[in-house]
Amino acid sequence: MWTEATRSRMARIEKQTKRYSTDLTDEEWSLIEPLMPQKAPTGRPRCVELREVLNALRYLARTGCGWRLLLKDFPPWQTVYWWFRYLPRRLLFQTIHDVALMIDRERAGREARPSAGVVDSQSVKAPAATQRGYDAGKRINGRKRHIAVDTDGRLLMVNLTTADISDSAGAQKILEATRKRWPWMKHLFADSAYDRKKLMVKAGFLDFTVQVVRRTDTEPGFKVVPRRWVVERTFGWMTRWRRLVRDYEARIDVSGGMIQLAMASLLLRRVCH
Numbered sequence: 533m534w535t536e537a538t539r540s541r542m543a544r545i546e547k548q549t550k551r552y553s554t555d556l557t558d559e560e561w562s563l564i565e566p567l568m569p570q571k572a573p574t575g576r577p578r579c580v581e582l583r584e585v586l587n588a589l590r591y592l593a594r595t596g597c598g599w600r601l602l603l604k605d606f607p608p609w610q611t612v613y614w615w616f617r618y619l620p621r622r623l624l625f626q627t628i629h630d631v632a633l634m635i636d637r638e639r640a641g642r643e644a645r646p647s648a649g650v651v652d653s654q655s656v657k658a659p660a661a662t663q664r665g666y667d668a669g670k671r672i673n674g675r676k677r678h679i680a681v682d683t684d685g686r687l688l689m690v691n692l693t694t695a696d697i698s699d700s701a702g703a704q705k706i707l708e709a710t711r712k713r714w715p716w717m718k719h720l721f722a723d724s725a726y727d728r729k730k731l732m733v734k735a736g737f738l739d740f741t742v743q744v745v746r747r748t749d750t751e752p753g754f755k756v757v758p759r760r761w762v763v764e765r766t767f768g769w770m771t772r773w774r775r776l777v778r779d780y781e782a783r784i785d786v787s788g789g790m791i792q793l794a795m796a797s798l799l800l801r802r803v804c805h
Contacts, residue, residue, distance in 0.1 A: 596774030629796035658779035665696030678702035
């Protein structure tokens with residue numbers, strides 16, 4: 533919730549940044565600097581600061597501007613884009629996010645290793661995508677984001693598909709990836725769209741327990757459903773980053789990297805401030 537305390541906290545953070553509120557503070561940079569790729573001993577010397585590259589990427593994701601519209605305060609957009617394609621291949625954004633996630637869980641009095649989560653999906657328009665699908669339920673032509681979050685809403689896994697892929701089919705990939713990345717996960721909450729035989733068989737084979745949380749009322753309108761509201765809030769956190777309101781990326785792996793960048797930045801700021 534946005535309160536006076538939150539406003540004063542954000543004002544203090546903005547005073548610590550160099551130019552824009554999305555810039556890395558010294559505390560944030562000191563936490564992730566050891567994870568950055570080191571300069572190569574041979575070859576052409578690196579002429580750009582990685583901190584400035586990350587500042588440019590965070591600014592682009594938060595404001596939703598185009599690559600060629602990056603401000604002159606940042607390195608050339610071609611350099612920023614090259615590093616954006618390079619860093620996710622080294623799993624840097626994923627590593628930063630997972631480290632910040634475990635630190636944040638411990639600060640909240642929980643185990644660093646999540647054991648339960650919530651799954652859901654979101655269909656978004658993808659005007660520049662090379663491959664798109666039509667979600668008849670949401671009436672959206674684009675891509676679908678299948679995600680799994682912990683019980684506090686921190687992102688654990690994301691799987692991007694065309695929008696015509698069903699929730700249960702997309703969730704099967706989520707289960708496989710979650711078992712490898714978070715082997716301690718045992719329990720998942722989901723809505724009635726995930727109550728499918730193939731998904732339940734897959735979950736049992738991977739040692740998951742899927743609990744379907746159904747709506748108990750018949751009244752129209754918005755109702756807060758236990759457990760499921762957590763993942764809806766995560767979608768709200770994602771769409772505050774304007775680059776994620778729609779899927780503006782042509783390649784699906786680039787879209788996944790943008791999501792990892794945004795959520796890693798969100799958790800990093802929460803941990804450091």
